[in-house]
Amino acid sequence: MHRLKIISLCISLCLPFFICGQNPPCSSIEYNQFDFWEGKWEVLDTNGVKIGENNISKQYNNCLLIEEWQSTSLNKGTSYNYFSPIDSSWNQLWIDNQGGVLELKGKMEGKQMVLRSKPFKRQDIQVYNQIRWVNHDTNTVKQIWELYSIEGLQQSTLFHGIYKRKKE
Secondary structure, X not given: OHXXXXXXXXXXXXXXXXXXXXXXXXOOHHHHOOHHHOEEEEEEOOOOOEEEEEEXXXXXXXXXXXXXXXXXXXXXXXXXXXXXXXXXXXXXXXXXXXXXXXXXXXXXXXXXXXXXXXXXXXOOEEEEEEEEEEEXXXXXXXXXEEEEEOOOOEEEEEEEEEEEEOOO
């Protein structure tokens, strides 16, 4: 019994030092891979016409990247983006005011974040969504949403937005 008290005392005295010596949550380099998308953006189509605005912010001690999209029409949407240390993947859950839901998973590939959906059936063929965010410079990001067949053949481009950082 005396030995158990000594062990408990040692653990309670040493535990704060072990905890303080650890890095804060969500501070490893992987959690910062999508930081290039963070900010307030004006979004243009490929002809330079404004199609919406997007506000991307890091929250919850940098563990979550939240997107708040507002198109020039009535469409609005929010996405929750996070890095999962369990499988070393980036994940996105998109929900919009039209009832749309999209779940994506992927990783950083060079200077672009590439996320894909699980395959699903569309017009009798298996397809998947792929969205790429290409970091051109600190003030420009391209977002390209494409639909691919399960064999990897591009079926269509659903969205091609050019993000221009708003001047504050």
